[in-house]
Amino acid sequence: MYLFEQYITSISLINETIVQLFINPSLKKRFKNIFSSYIVKKKQQKKLKNEFKLIHKSCEQIFSFRNRVVFMFYYLFVFALKQLKEEEIQIVIHHWIQILNIKLGWIKDFDKIVANYVNLFAFFSFSANQNISIFI
Structure with a gap:
């Protein structure tokens, strides 16, 4: 049971890190050159967080930990491209x-x-x- 809890906390930590990377103002400045087109507007922050939660719930049973992280980065990239x-x-x-x-x-x-x-x-x-x- 301890490993499962650790697994869940690490996944939530990764989810929060991914979201903070595109939402946190201090991180925006650091990564502005790299992700200039893909920074999410403030109006879309809540929607993005909700979508990450839905993705996490839906792929929790299907993907392994590593594949889930890759899938989330892929989804974030595709989502950001749609926002251009x-x-x-x-x-x-x-x-x-x-x-x-x-x-x-x-x-x-x-x-x-x-x-x-x-x-x-x-x-x-x-x-x-x-x-x-x-x-x-």
Whole structure:
């Protein structure tokens, strides 16, 4: 019975540590660079705590201790990704589009240069076959 109680206290300690990592203001400052997009807003703190409790209850019988911790970190990561604002997603997509336009723009310019060269070469070869004098 003693091991079981120790097991439960360690799980609750890990749950609280995970929650505090994303909610505690002093820890937010330390991990802001790493988890800047994934810090949960104050309005969502209660919801997150309740969801952790539900996850803990539901996976208590299924997973081992180590797998439960991994599952909770995975869930927290997925939950945090869902919380990204639409504006942040639009900014990321805008940056991707700018990068692709730069790369694709260079290819388009190169294609124009090649097309102009081929047109000029074709025109000169056509005029040479027709014996037309060209004044430049």
